[in-house]
Amino acid sequence: MNEKAIKLLGGKRPKDKNSWITVSIVVALFAVIEIIKSTGHISNLLSGLLVPICMYITLAVSLNLVVGILGELSLGHAGFMCVGAYSSALFSLVTKDAIPMTWLRFTIAFLIGGLVAAVFGLLIGIPVLRLKGDYLAIVTLAFGEIIKNLVTILHLGVDKNGIHFSTESIAALHLEEDGTVLIKGALGITGVPKSSTFEIGFIIVMITLLVSLNLVNSAKGRAIMAIRDNRIAAESVGINITTYKLFVFSLSAFFAGLAGVLYSHNLATLTANTNNFGYNMSISILLLVVLGGVGSIRGSVIAAIILTALPELLRGLSDYRMLIYSILLIVIMLFNASPKLVALRERFSLKKMLKRKKDNKKEVRADG
């Protein structure tokens, strides 16, 4: 091999700087919050937002795997979150007394929530991923709604005869006297231990983030992005489209499931409605992905933080809150996507300016 060429390239793989920056941002923010918390200066409002922020970051990053990295539009992300939330809540409720160690119970709850969601992702993915574009979006939307609606009518109880379930009412469970009702249809699940903390949320965010960033910078990640960029060419170099699509879809569902676990262990009562597990939620997550930049994992993280905190921080404005929120959304969207603004941004980009300076220096040196 041409020695000069090797030298030119440093002979080494370029390190992935971008990932490190993203991870550093998240770790730094975590450290700052922890410091504020330890000095007791944290407001009630902010402390109540910490777990939801972690949840939204996890949701946005995981949806970005499907939308940005795989290039398929999914509108059913909240459905996977729902599955993770309910399965793990059920587990925690049942084992509350059997497993007294919170960390162990919660760890298992996360595994259950993630894995059940991943299995759903796989089961739904097999028939659905043959579809493309708009069709896929609509079918995933429908699946999300089906999951949410099924959960709303689900009644579940146990007694000495075993497990009973019904789609009608608690009475229809026909429980013996010693029986307990676990899922009460539209009334949901009550009594799930509130184990979610900011620290655990941070761990979940880090796992999601590291796995996603690692994946993107790997052989499989390149294959996935190749499918996105040109499916026919990807097939022609031996990439099995179905395998990769299913993998991304269920991995993304797994993380959504983890977010669901965070959610369900942060509430007194877990119920399913349009705002938490329905299409509203799916669209909100998609909004984070789009605002942060489709395919940009760091963007998803930042968008999730800002947009989750924003409505709460605007609360002082009472009635105008949602109006200002919407206007801000439009402004950010324009800033990110309008060709003229993008061009303007490029011109005044800090990175470019620094680079230009460096290049100038180099030229001077070459002249000298």
Add this chain to the structure above:
Amino acid sequence: MANEKNDGSRLVPYPSGALVPERDVDKTPILETRHLGIDFGGLTAVDDFSLTIGRTEIAGLIGPNGAGKTTVFNLLTNVYQPTRGDILLDGYSTAGKTTAQVNRMGIARTFQNIRLFDKMSVIDNVKVGLNSSTKESFFACMTHLFGYHKAEKLVHEEALKLLDFMHMTDVAYDEAGSLPYGAQRRLEIIRALATKPGLLLLDEPAAGMNPSETAELMENIRKIRDTFQIAVMLIEHDMNLVMGICEGICVLNYGKVIAKGSPDEIKQNPVVIEAYLGKKSESARHRSIAYQPDEGGADDAEG
């Protein structure tokens, strides 16, 4: 028909009667198609296409626009399922395989309308080509543990070697979509080579290239064959290129094979000349056949 060169490129028949270069005749052909055909609705795009390609042969597939050449490539790579006939790759049937499986069995290709992964860097395009041969598991990719770094290092070195082979190392980190046309075509070839094929299909590799780029391409195609000891089949309208490097040529017209043979035979074949020049002569086509410096036949036929 006498061939002065004695580099084993003289076409000799297999027992089946199919012609391959002399040096390949005692080995299984890399590709054998039998009576291959496909209909699109009422249109028969390719019919009764039987061809044998030797293990290290450079073969040409030519014919006027719309003759069915690209369709043949799509059949060979199972993008289309044939309506009739069989394809044997290195003696094994590819029936029922997916395009990806056929690639892993040994056919790689480029596209007439370039299909790169535009948003990815040049070297990443090559690394995607190396994907099937890397040993990175999904788990290693997600954790960057379990041999990930070792595997990535190998992939990186191999990608660099391939880029260097076609003199593209200096643009390794450029976005593939931003390359000039000729470089994009070269990159497509490198990406196809990265899948370690036994048969490389090139669909109009010289389209849009200037003469010096074309000359370099011819050199590169020969170099690929000699270095990797693989067969190359190319579709091309540039007759200087086809006649210059192909050992066996197959001419298609209206989906049917109208002639097969060595460049010299093809150049003198009246049926071929008629297919190209007998009708309203589209200038590029016209020029290409007439341009042979040491070939008077085509010029005569024109008059």
